[in-house]
Amino acid sequence: MSRWECIVCGLVYDEKEGWPDDGIAPGTKWEDVPEDWLCPDCGVGKEDFELLEESPIEDTPHHEEPVVDKVHAPVVILGTGLAGYGLAKEFRKHDAETPLILITSDDGRSYSKPMLSTGYTKDMSTDDLAQMDAGSMGRMLKASVWTMTKVGEIDTANQLIKVGDNETAVHYSKLVLALGADVIRPPIEGDGLDKVYSINDLLDFDDFRTAMKKNDAKKVCLIGGGLIGCEYTNDLINGGFATETVDPLGYCLPTLLPEPAGKAVQAALEEKGAKFHFGPLVTAVNNADSGVKVSLNNGETIDADLVVSAVGVRPRVDLAQASGINTNRGVVTNRLLETSAPNVYAMGDCAEVNGHVLVYVAPLMAQARALAKTLTGEPTEVSYPAMPVTIKVPACPVTVAPPAQGAEGEWSFEIDGNNVKGEFRNAAGDLLGFALTGDATKQKMALQKELPPIMP
């Protein structure tokens, strides 16, 4: 099976999927697609499609010749997540020519990270989730994408980075750190730690899915009942697995939701069969005759086949720190996304922008649009409107716009079963945040209009 790409708009025809909307059945070979078929997106004919080689996923580093001419040095983006690729797409809208290099320590496939926690619900494999490989992304972006390549050092004075073995040096005119966030690993003991998975990227997802099959897993213990933990709990239940979720706080999504809303999510998931242990910490994971035994600090144990750890993420700041760039909770930037080093910028999950660390998609897209302009000669500060977060718990949909830290006000609630409308208002009656579950999520648009921007 091969894939063909429209050279005008980038739409991909995949023989495996066909184009059922136009009556072309899955499995239809390209040569059997009617000659008068037109690109559904831009209307060009078959002759404007090119064979897209399915370049194999690279498992060895590949480097190109170092660029040594600093005057004509490329723009370099570190990271090919939604932030790195998102910025590259925006950049190309303003500048089609400047050489662009993207460097990533993974295989460079483009994918939507939020979809990782919907894999069972939507019956999607790793390959289904991967939208394009690094080669196709490079062609689309007119960029060079270096995969499986770790950047070890940034020499900010000479504007160069050292990659891989630290012997390849690349000059940059502008450098963007879009390095994402690392999962936090809770301190857990035991001989079963190789059965504890964190699913924070496509490769993690693939490892986890492989382990689920290999272990013929029926039951998963989740550490963490926050956004990621609850999404995976619901997804595993939808996949037909049993779950037990442990969180030291008192209810679902405790750091994002006020109690009545969190309890509604908990009740809805319990109705679907999820089990929760609120209060204790996981202290050990040990191998058992079959699967693992998970020990809690209240003396209880949980039997499971595998464990998913979902206790949160921390911006990746190591590279910036080691290179003398200011870091705090994230890589510190101003609203132009400039770091403390000249011509070095940061965005996405790794960045702390004007004091805000927001590890969500909407902020990074706002950053990508602003930074693309800045990099192409129109300095543009990033602004954040109100950006409610939708949490993918189909058992009880959730939309939340948490009030800013330290905001003064009070929550009030309308509760009807698992449908909760929570509003956080100040003494003057201004809406500063909201939490909606179940049917109440339909009121998101109306409430969002009332919210103040996060960063005007």
Ligand SMILES: Cc1cc2nc3c(=O)[nH]c(=O)nc-3n(C[C@H](O)[C@H](O)[C@H](O)COP(=O)(O)OP(=O)(O)OC[C@H]3O[C@@H](n4cnc5c(N)ncnc54)[C@H](O)[C@@H]3O)c2cc1C
């Ligand atoms: C399961 C899950 C569900 C989510 N759901 C939602 C949701 O519903 N809504 C929402 O808004 N957000 C959601 N998020 C958060 C959202 O997905 C992230 O905010 C976003 O994807 C971060 O993108 P990023 O590009 O900053 O980081 P990443 O996607 O992590 O990309 C980081 C890149 O940097 C590279 N890299 C790291 N270190 C190096 C190095 N030293 N050298 C070279 N390259 C390096 C990595 O290989 C990678 O390419 C979810 C996250 C998860 C895990």
